[in-house]
Amino acid sequence: MRIGDAKQSYEADEAIWTTSTQKLWFGLFLLILLVFPFMADSYLLYLGCLVGIAVISTTGLNILTGFTGLISLGQAGFMGVGAYTVAWLSVNTGLPFPITLVLAGLMAAAVGILVGLPSLRVKGLYLAIATLAAGVFLHFIFAEWESVTGGMGGLSLEPAHLFGLSFQSDFMMYFIIVPLAVLMVLAAANVFRTRIGRAFIAIRDRDISAEILGIDLLRYKLMSFALSSFYAGVAGGLFAYFYRVVTPESFPLSMSIFYLAAVIVGGMGNLLGGILGAAFMTLVPEALKLLTAALTPFYPNAPVFMSPMLEIIFGALIVGFLIFEPHGLAEMWHRIRRFFRLWPFKN
């Protein structure tokens, strides 16, 4: 039983892993991630890659919405910018994927800064509508700027490549997506140990107080938008290499809502929440299908009546979380940790 950690320096207080148990668990988690692709079939590998992309994008949105308090409904648009940047660069220049991914992130960040400009004047729902408008505008550009984006037909691209290796299969893509997801989440965790991250949190908690403390609101809000969009751009770039086709319809408004829901269900302002939320939103609809599979031997027509039911159950699960666990899955995880930490005493 461990009942507390004595922290005797600022460094110890700000450390990502405060105990050796945490380090052990994280090491074990990395080992599982490493072994997973060698054990999983193509279906599980595909879902693993999908979760990896969702984790990157959700972490980006969490930086903006969860940590800075700026609601955005433009995440799909920023992902689209990243995806089209990668697709265009891949088709027209043949650059290797590390460069195209960084450029995708930077391009999305630049667009994010532009979209973030109104954030000094408008907040809450107003900002949500402003970012929604940006998403619609970006969709219009994807559809109409035919010479660059291929119009409604979109762009097809070659597999990601590096040093003569072609990352064509899900197995190979896993080794791009998942390490990048781990690195980007760790990078985000580090951001919140710096002045910049603390400024984001200060703005979220009370922007007027933050300004009085000397935080340049516009600068830090735009920085948050840039960082969040960078993550979305990289996620979009990975999306492009993963599916190898990008069309305007790949990035609908519902995708932005999906990521916002992932942040809320996971736990706003909590990086672990972003990871859990992304996994939940991606995997639960698939897991629910097991119900149908279990019923099909007894009722051959089960898919027909169960499929709409599953959509309802999934919606109800999300609503249930908002009502009964407003701090999201991360809070559930923390409660479980507290239980084991204090066991056998009452939590």
Add this chain to the structure above:
Amino acid sequence: MFRNILNKGRRLAGLGSLVAALTVATPAMAQDKEPIVFGGSIPLSGVFAFAGIHIHAGLTDYTDWINSEGGINGHPVKYVMEDTAYEVDRSVAAFKKISGSESPATYYGDSTGFMKAIASELNSQGDTLMSGASFATALTDNEQYPYQFIPGPNYSQMFGIILEYIADQGKDGDMPTVAFVYSDTEFGKDPIENGKARAAELGIEVVEDIVTKPGSVDVSAEVLKLRRVRPDFVVFHGYVLSPINEFMVQMRQMGLDTQFMGTFWSSDKLIIDKMGADADGYMGVMPYNYYDSEESGPMLDALRAQAEKSDPEADYRPTGYMQAWFNAMVWTEVIKRTLDADKELTGENMAAALASIEDWDTGGIIGIPVTVRDMSFPVGRIWRVNAEKGRYEPVSDWIHLD
């Protein structure tokens, strides 16, 4: 309590009988030939569910029927599907799951987006032939999509058939004018450029083209545009119902005698059911006979009999059902030709078998023998709504594009 125990006992006995039956049946089944698997990403929920449930019914009924006929060259057919909610990522997940566990020879894709997204995987796997709900022109590019085909004319070819019909209506060198109204989607924009080019070749003037949101209802501004140019024909594309109904009602209220036409997914009986008498005169291009048409043929009769058997209370089967049945028919023909040639069921061999289809009699599903061109069946007929009888009736012969 006693009743409880008795009930549990009955359930256990039932379960025991099932296990016993399966145990007895297993050796017999093992002697059979390997089943051939039809896979499917089917949208049973989501925005395309209205068609998805009928597509599922069509594939299920065809599978039951072909098995009752002895399967394909003695191989039983197994249909394995997953719901996709018409979302590309879930559709791809379904494909991975099914192809990982069942090795489907053929597969039904629920959207153009999915079929494009899965193309690289399909090409690298090389053991599945795919078709589905999409009639996208892009999918007939054999270089990029060598293992995918269109179970009918692609959208550009549908426009070609419509425009040939319109050209035939011209009298004394006075060619009718046409306007295109389409949705702001990949689906909607697909045939427009090719349609304009074909219209120019036939000497038909495209006097207006209008893009709307799919499902939009307020189209008064667009109707005013059409009123100014007074087209003889308006061709809708990229919609299921709205705003076709709005355009028709408003233009007729303005006294225009324009005739209205639509492509495959805009030519379902749904339009008659929703619009009633207002649907009268609406025309659609359809590659298959309607379920309630007066046409007949051995396969069309078998389809009707199987549909009646599987759901006696349903007196009509929509176009999604007919399309799914035809898909499965083509798969069967392709597999049969491949097996008859003593070849493996690979994507390449099945694509070659598909390309070899020439003057194929579909037993009344399509009214004339059909020939595959560029992985599609460029054939169709113009049908017109008879609102009083509540059905579509043919107004043209079958048109086969060369």
